[in-house]
Amino acid sequence: MLDKKYLTLKESVKLLLDYIEFRCLSFEIVSIESAYNRITYEDILAPENLPGFKRSTVDGFAVRSQDTFGAKETMPVYLTVKGHIPMGVAPDFSLNPGEAASIGTGGMLPEGADAVVMIEHVNVVSSDLIEILKPIGPGENVIFEDEDIKEGELVIPKGHKLKPQDIGALAGLGISQIKVVKKPVIAIILTGDEIIPYTEKVTPGKIRDINSFTLAGLIDLAGGIPLKMGIVKDDYKELKAIVNKAYELADIILITGGTSAGIKDMTAQIINELGEPGIIFHGVSIKPGKPIIAGVCNNKPVFGLPGHPVAVYICFELFVKPVINKMLGLTDKTYKPKVKAKLTKSISSQAGRRDFIRVYLEEKEGELLATPLLSKSGLIMTLVKANGILCIPEDLLGFEKDEIVEVELL
Structure with a gap:
């Protein structure tokens, strides 16, 4: 039977985010060259019109559109x-009635011109005389001076994650520096007598550090700055000292290991001693990641993550990343890419618990197949081999073989 004391995923995330202040990080001014994927701190308005002048979209002849009315191949306009x-x-001249000027794509229209006739619809009689074979309307084949954006209009709203095309638009407007939200510093603390640095040789009973590298990459992708605090033995005083140090240096603290029941479970106690209100919840009805701890200590988020590598990954995506997004003030809607695939084997789940299953996606004979990679959450290689995650909701007991399921791409 499912332990009823555990919150559902939806309940726990809502409870946690209620304690997090929106856009609580300060700002810094950066050049647009280093602003890719940063979050805007304030609205950015256009300082000028773009493109700033009337320009042609085709190769041809700039004209006064009214001069072409009635033109046709059997009766051209000269x-x-x-x-x-x-x-x-x-151009240092303007067009009078009956005049035209040759122009290339992107060229600036002269005064008096309001359209461009494509070269395909022109017969060149001589160097100073052309025949127009087709009428053209005002504004045809022309981009106007404020057609892209008008001076004073909103270019990019605050809380937006800057994409390459956004930076291109800023450059086009002559904007060289902008305010962005400071990246949160996120401390990573590893606990456990069995953990050794990845550079050391493994001896019986020891395992190399995996989690700090997984978390550092996830933090970087989420827009934070990872701060590795090292490996701490299962000692209360030593762990408390390093957590206190992390509290002074970081905006968010992640402690891996020490969240399961047992005599060495000190993480919960230390989080409660760090500041008010302390632990928000301990344990969520998910698999993997059930024993996660989430706390807020004097407005600073602190997490006790399970020690198993797959559970660490899942818990970061489900709990830590939403906290980072809210602290950054991210207002963009985030959509994770998903695909439909046929399940190659049946998988079961426990009622009332949300399960996250690693799957391997492959296409065979034009059909996308999802093969569950069923293993314990302490084994990192299933996550390496996986290219998708399948979620089994709380109200289902699993999926049957050959059922079409929705898979979130990794």
């Missing part, structure tokens, strides 16, 4: 070619 407009140069 216009005098007043000149040529080189790329990157503002």
Whole structure:
């Protein structure tokens, strides 16, 4: 039977986020070259019109559109070619009735012109005379000076994660520096007498550090700065000292190991002693990751993550990442890519518990198949081999073989 004291995933995440202040981190000013994937701290408004001048979208002839009305191949309109407009140069003449100017794609229209006739619809009679074979309307084949964006309009809202195209737009507007939310520093503390640095040789009973590297990568991808605090033995005084140090240096603290019941379970006690209100919840009805601890100590989030590598990954995505997003003030809607696939074997779950199953996706004969990688959460290689995660909701007892399921891509 499921232990009723554990919160559901939805309940626990909501409870936790209620304690987190939105956009509680300060800002810094950075150049746009280093602003990729950063979160905007304030609205960015256009300081000028873009592109700033009327430009052609085709190769052809700039004209006064009314001069082309009635033109057709059997009865063309004749216009005098007043000149040529080189790329990157503002024309030093204007068009009068009956005049045209040759222009390339991206060229600036002269005064008086309001359209561009494509070269395909023009017959060049001589260097200073053309025939227009098709009428054209005002604004046709033209980008106007404020068509991309007008001065004073919102370019990028605050709380937006900057994409490459956003940086390109800022450069096009001449914006070189912007305010972004400071990246949160996230401390990683490993606990356990059995953990050794990855550089050491494994002896019976010892395992190399996996979790600090997994977490450091996840933190970097989530927009934070990982701060590795090292490996701490299962000693209360030593662990408390390193947690206190992390509390001074970091915005979020992650402690791996020490969350399961047992005589060495000190994480919960230390979190409660760190500040108010302390632990928000201990244990959630999920698998893997059931024994997770989440606390807030004087407005600083502190997590006790399970020691198993797969559980660490799952708990970070489910609990730590939403906290980071709220602290950053991220307002973008985030959508994880998902696909439909046919399950290659049946999998079961416990009622009232949400299970996260690693799966391997492969296409065979035009059909996408999902093969469950069933193993204990202490084995990292299933996560390495997996390219998707299948969630079994609390109200289901599993999925049957050949059932079409929704898989979240890793």
